[in-house]
Amino acid sequence: MKLVLFVLDEVFDTGMTVLLDTFATANELAAAQGIDIAPFEVKLVGTRRRVRTGLGLSAVVEPLSAVHRPDWVVVPALNAKTPERLEQTLLRKDVRSSLAHLQNWHAAGINIAAACTGTFVLAEAGLLNDRDATTTWSLAPFFRQRHPTVRLDDSRMVVESRGVVTAGAAMGHLDLALWLVRRATPELAEIVARFLLIDKRSSQAHYIIPDFLAHNDPLISKFERWARDNLSKGFSLADAAGALAVHSRTLQRRTEAVLGKTPLEFFQDLRIERARQLVSAGCNLEIVASEVGYADSATLRTLLRRKLGQGVRELRAGML
Structure with a gap:
């Protein structure tokens, strides 16, 4: 499975690294079972050559030209935890320019996914209109106000709707990553969950x-x-x-x-x-x-x- 992590500036550190660590662990465990070809090919891609994380670290990313028809494009969360901060972040130039890329990937039939505040980027691109979706429960009222045409159910952890997948708050990145591993190979997903101590969480309701x-x-x-x-x-x-x-x-x-x-x-x-x-x-x-x-x-x-x-x-x- 070819995966692109589409990373914007001030990405939520944990969201990005949880995705990378889960897929890397899946590849390592697959190799330990004698599988020669790694099941997941992951690229970190962005509109800039280098992005800053929310905690001020620096990450080198590949240019968009490095993307050759992936199976999935995944948008990690932005490091914005309040409606006011998120509203400002969504107006940034790099975020606005990313929308066209997401629209083009989606129009080409490529699957798109996002977790936590990354789901707002998909919504801004119009990819969630008239679709079922979830988001981080703490920003659900702001999401409903900003995107009333989305059928939002913030009690759910992961929602798939016609090739677009959304996941819930912060550690919802972990649930999204495991969902993608499970889609490739359920048996490997079970092993990864055991190694990383990932509980089965179908709902955010317990945390709201x-x-x-x-x-x-x-x-x-x-x-x-x-x-x-x-x-x-x-x-x-x-x-x-x-x-x-x-x-x-x-x-x-x-x-x-x-x-x-x-x-x-x-x-x-x-x-x-x-x-x-x-x-x-x-x-x-x-x-x-x-x-x-x-x-x-x-x-x-x-x-x-x-x-x-x-x-x-x-x-x-x-x-x-």
């Missing part, structure tokens, strides 16, 4: 901090505070809107626009988050269920397993 997302919008921030004060009660959109002095439809639309979910779904996320904290701390399950508004502990057990992929035993073991 709901109140962090809520603070992206004043109304949603107020709704979040109201919701936390009312977790033990049954949810009512009318009651929530009344307490915030807005129309129910206004709260519904704003929540969906900022968070990509309904007010009820966000309320349930907060319940699950609080339940996880209390269960992990060893609290009695019946008391936890009552505090977060569930009828009994059996219902809570089911929801924790479905939402987090972990049961009570795993949650408590994780705090030891």
